[in-house]
Amino acid sequence: MGKVKIKRKSTLIDMTAMSDVTVLLLTFFMLTSTFLQKEPVTVMTPSSVSEIKVPTSNLAQVLVSPNGKVFISIAGESDPELAGEWGTEAIRAEILKKAVSEYNRLHPNKKVELTDADVASFAKLNMFGVPFQALPSFLRMSQTDQDKVITDMTRNDVGIPIDDNVDLEKPNEFQIWMRAIYSSGNDNLQAAMKKGEGIAVKADKGTPYSIVHHVLDNLQTLKMNRFSLMTALKTEND
């Protein structure tokens, strides 16, 4: 009988220690990692020894896909005191209004009309990249459909057009967007862009220079000569 009792006891495992370990692991992951941002294409950034961290607030990130499509992601203030006025969603809505009105001024024949619901839907997008003409229909789609459209690199209506980089009187859509971001009204964002911290260009390792150069050239035309390039960390021995 004594034997039987011992057997029964041995099936019970004390999970307290296990629970301790898992809570520790959980805490570690919660504190050290950041959430993945949804991006239309996954790019592997090249590595460099530079240790400057990419800022999390007041940043316009330009993503260049390997086939030359351009997407922009805007982050506003993270400081809770300023987040009400210039938080990420507020600044995105402001920039969208500015960019669309500028586009309508330049293209009086093909005006783009957006409702308040469209603007709200735009503010929630992490990364956008459709031509102005496709914007209203894109913003009225369901989120699943939006993801489907924006990740399809073969479509013609995906990616912000960056061709015709000749005349600042007739800026292309990418330049309209960048200018709208620059003149969003938030001085901190403008200062960050002037210093070069506010613009980050992200491109894949294998992307040919001619494609990235096209984007950099556009920025140069806009006199945004200082900017950051997104890289991963490496050591001198790699």
Add this chain to the structure above:
Amino acid sequence: MAQIEQSDKGKKKKGAQKKIPIHVDFTPMVDMNMLLITFFMLCTTMIKSQTLQITLPTNEKVEQQDMNKAKESEAITMIVTTERDAKGEIKHDEDGKALNVVYYYEGKPNIEDADGDGRIDNSNLNKEVFLGNEGGVQRGIRKILHDRNKQVLAKIDVLKEQWRNREFSPNKDKNDSIYNVKAKEIRNDSTLTRPVVIIKAAPEASWETVIGALDEMQINQISRYQIDNINQVDSVMILDYIAKNRK
């Protein structure tokens, strides 16, 4: 069995109740934590992106005379490119590393063709690759740049040693900032012989090579460098080099 237990409990009811430890089963808690960990592992990233800051010249046309031309003896031109196959896919070597190459020449390009056979006689173009340090020794293009910037690097090394020992200030941030100011002074010290690097990228060069070239500037503490567009002379020299060195 159960009966015996029951009877046991019944007999020493008071004593047994006192002795029975309160036991909470943590299994569901562990289950839930595991689920949460899985969620965090899948939905978050540990990789923090770094940035490399660059300043490009304006696109406005500058008069030739206004341009501050680099002294010929100090100039070194790097042309980065990546070998690609007919489909445009990057070629890799046996180790799986992308075939990134750097052509470089010092001073002015030398494209004399005295005998008129259509081939450049003595091209000063050379070919190198990007390689990391091995055992603290520079290799590849890094060695060439390192040798050109020896004076600055020697001074920076002394400074780095002081920075490591926190000789400027025991406070870490203050130590860093004083080091950065002093290092910048040395990098921009015009009494030392410092190279001027002109980085050019071929259209097919991968983005990695361009970043790699900019990175070499940081590693070798070169303060004077610029990104330029590749021109005809450069492509002629590269084609000539490839033709001459074809096996």
